Amino acid sequence: MVERTLVLVKPDGVKRRLIGKVINRFEEKGLKIVALKMLVLSRQKAEHHYAVHKGKPFYEPLVSFITSGPIVAMVLEGESAIDVTRKLMGPTFGFDAPPGTIRGDFSLSRQFNIVHGSDSQKTADYEIPIFFSKEEILSYQTEDEKFFKSD
Ligand code: IDP
Numbered sequence: 564m565v566e567r568t569l570v571l572v573k574p575d576g577v578k579r580r581l582i583g584k585v586i587n588r589f590e591e592k593g594l595k596i597v598a599l600k601m602l603v604l605s606r607q608k609a610e611h612h613y614a615v616h617k618g619k620p621f622y623e624p625l626v627s628f629i630t631s632g633p634i635v636a637m638v639l640e641g642e643s644a645i646d647v648t649r650k651l652m653g654p655t656f657g658f659d660a661p662p663g664t665i666r667g668d669f670s671l672s673r674q675f676n677i678v679h680g681s682d683s684q685k686t687a688d689y690e691i692p693i694f695f696s697k698e699e700i701l702s703y704q705t706e707d708e709k710f711f712k713s714d
Pocket residue numbers: 621625654655673674675676678679680682
């Protein structure tokens with residue numbers, strides 16, 4: 564099923580100049596960027612985005628980290644985009660993540676793991692509007708789309 568998911572390049576990814584490499588992984592796979600912006604997240608939006616983690620020991624450091632500098636936010640669209648994005652990212656902790664994944668290739672850390680991606684349809688529906696209005700999400704076709712269908 565064609566889905567949309569929210570992806571963030573976190574402040575560590577931006578400061579380490581990895582924006583292009585991270586976006587490239589998703590583009591090469593065949594996911595389509597339908598919204599994109601660079602911003603510094605407000606504390607209010609960060610708390611909303613990570614509300615599911617409120618009360619956990621890493622919550623306060625995480626909110627501080629995600630608001631500590633510019634991030635790049637995007638909406639990716641494509642076949643099974645939510646699951647495919649999570650697989651390209653790899654598991655949460657960089658030192659656990661296998662080579663070939665973004666976290667496996669670029670991170671050794673629990674917190675500084677370069678990238679965020681929605682973990683379910685429900686999460687994507689919750690997270691995308693925190694970053695983008697309906698008008699900022701663009702529908703368009705590309706010539707190569709037949710190569711990126713599931714059949
Ligand atoms: P995810 O990003 O793979 O979905 P979550 O469990 O949702 O992982 O955690 C959100 C973010 O919180 C992680 O990406 C990471 O930056 C941070 N985080 C999660 N667990 C820890 C931890 O044990 N120590 C420090 N930071 C953590």
